[in-house]
Amino acid sequence: MVIGLILALIAGSLVSLQNIFNTKVNEKVGSWATTTLVLGMGFLASFIMSLIVEGNRIFTLRSMEPWYWISGLIGVGVVICLVQGTKRLGPTYAISIVLISQLGFALLWDSLGWLGLEKVPFTWKQLVGVLVIVGGILVFKLGGERETQKAA
Structure with a gap:
């Protein structure tokens, strides 16, 4: 592992x-x-x-x-x-969104057993984990904009 x-x-x-x-x-x-x-x-x-x-x-x-x-x-x-x-x-924001997309679709494909994957039972904890990451990126993006506006 x-x-x-x-x-x-x-x-x-x-x-x-x-x-x-x-x-x-x-x-x-x-x-x-x-x-x-x-x-x-x-x-x-x-x-x-x-x-x-x-x-x-x-x-x-x-x-x-x-x-x-x-x-x-x-x-x-x-x-x-x-x-x-x-x-x-920009690289940080783009990659952050890519990671959310990867994680979200991986969760979907695992949960549905698509594309030849072994079906993994969906849990609400998994969804909450993805949403926490989304929240973190929103804080990252929106927090940075407010700091930039204050500096201007």
Whole structure:
């Protein structure tokens, strides 16, 4: 479990860092070029690492549900939306909203057992947890605006 927590923390920091870099690239070349660059470099890095780690096994594709193959297309939406959201809202606010959305949809999909997930019983504690995070972000965003207005 500890390794899972550490990996999740690293992933969160990397997503945040990547989002900032992507936004800076977007300022110079635009959203679609940024998405192409990001996903192209990601493909190349993943392909090379998978050849090193897994060898020829990466070409052995096992049967799976057809809709799982669209994951890369979803990545295009992720990059475009994150870059544009960060451009309009700033990194902290945009990532905060992304996290709420991720948590909310994960709760929904877990609770309903969608997309091949094992159904996890919904509890009100889970919903309260999501709402507490939403409240924290509202305090963060609205509290900062009032301080900015006072300073002006």
